[in-house]
Amino acid sequence: MTVVTDAFTARHGRAPAGVWSAPGRVNLIGEHTDYNDGFVLPFALPHRAVVAAAPADGPVSRVRSVQEPSGAVEFSAASVVPGDVDGWAAYVAGTCWAFREAGHPVGEVELELDSDVPVGAGLSSSAAVECAVGVALAGLAGVEIGATELARIARRAENEFVGAPTGGMDQMASVHGRAGRLVFLDTRDDTVELVPFDLAAHGLELLVIDTRAPHAHAGGEYGARRADCERAAAALGVPALRDAVLADVERLPDDRIRRRARHVVTENERVLEVVRLLAADADPREIGPLLDASHTSMRDDFEITVPHVDVAVEAARDGGAVGARMTGGGFGGCVIALVPAGAVTAVTTTVQQAYAERGWTAPLVFPGTPSDGAGRVG
Structure with a gap:
């Protein structure tokens, strides 16, 4: 200021x-x-x-x-x-x-x-x-x-x-x-x-890892994904993929459109499950597998991750994260990792080493705190 x-x-x-x-x-x-x-x-x-x-x-x-x-x-x-x-x-x-x-x-x-x-x-x-x-x-x-x-x-x-x-x-x-x-x-x-999100009370931190990979989606791939989703909704006869049912999605004949829609439908389910767990005052560690599943869906079905992102996610898990995923529109950007407080240094070091081994620019790692x-x- x-x-x-x-x-x-x-x-x-x-x-x-x-x-x-x-x-x-x-x-x-x-x-x-x-x-x-x-x-x-x-x-x-x-x-x-x-x-x-x-x-x-x-x-x-x-x-x-x-x-x-x-x-x-x-x-x-x-x-x-x-x-x-x-x-x-x-x-x-x-x-x-x-x-x-x-x-x-x-x-x-x-x-x-x-x-x-x-x-x-x-x-x-x-x-x-x-x-x-x-x-x-x-x-x-x-x-x-x-x-x-x-x-x-x-x-x-x-x-x-x-x-x-x-x-x-x-x-x-x-x-x-x-x-x-x-x-x-x-x-x-x-x-x-x-929704309450008190990680410290459970001995956890959320790390944000800026992968330093190029990140630009004002048009191009981001717009293409949006168009695919609109085509999927039209094929299913629903106003938006919010209204789609997974069983119907799996019957879409076009493989790419089917995978795009599957990501959106299952991602909505994951959001609702995370909210249910946190609102019930569950241990936030329970959301770790949902974060992992989200990343897998973005990588395989929506195809918006890049090597810098995938390496950071895998390295964070190897270092002790209980869940990790790309966050944001994709094609670069950041990864988040849910980490036990005692493993913050290990996770950070593991990600940095994975980047150094590949000759990539060192990532920036900082805590993500709701503000x-x-x-x-x-």
Whole structure:
């Protein structure tokens, strides 16, 4: 927060009107189910995008990012439309556009942005920016916007302005996150239930392993998987794969479409089982096999893992993890591992050694701790 506040004050000769932030997220389980009207179980991370903001003095908006040394990007918040802004600033301009399209007042703004959410790691750095900008716009306009509406505005920015065909999980986790809780989301109606997740009480930690593998799915393979799911739902005669039954899925004639649908149907079942176990105060170790099964399904049926990810999962298990899986949209990004507290060093070392043996860039390993969602911080 200090970085963006100081930068804003130095640049404009006045303090910002406020500082707002929003977190990235990790998905405990429930991959590629969100755009199929299914169930997901993410939580907000401590890593956050932070925005210092104030009304602009002139007729244009400007945004600067600590992570982008190229300087300010200018646009008109009052008239910007999709196609006007690209690159990193599209997430900011797109949120202004979606905020305006939702019927809320948007004036020209000065924004200073900083973020410690790893980019390209599948931790929703873009949603963190969108939600931070969204709560800043609401704060500057003096309007009260519910968390779910804010998430929908941010999702529209990503889908329609940036052009990334993602579901709504990322933004919902960013706004609804709470310390010590998972965000159980039914994406059909955006209902949220907060599920306790106290690993420390059971002698466990959740490690997030940034595999450092390339991670880009704004189009291409991610979009292809979504199209496969839509074809499967059409073939089954259901509104979405949320409504499919596994027995019917297994009768689909096309092997690829059948496997894509099987992943979504079984992944929804795994999410519901994890929620059932945690809500019943079961030992979280019991969810380990479900995490493992999720990864196998993503690897074999949905085909979205890559060697860096698969190696990290296997090494984490070899080091003592009771369950591990890729998290995020796939094709790179992060792995999560449920680890006994006493095995954290062993798991970390085993994964690092597996990477070193292959000559790969060392992965980044850090604890995943459920944290609070978007809001004003200064």
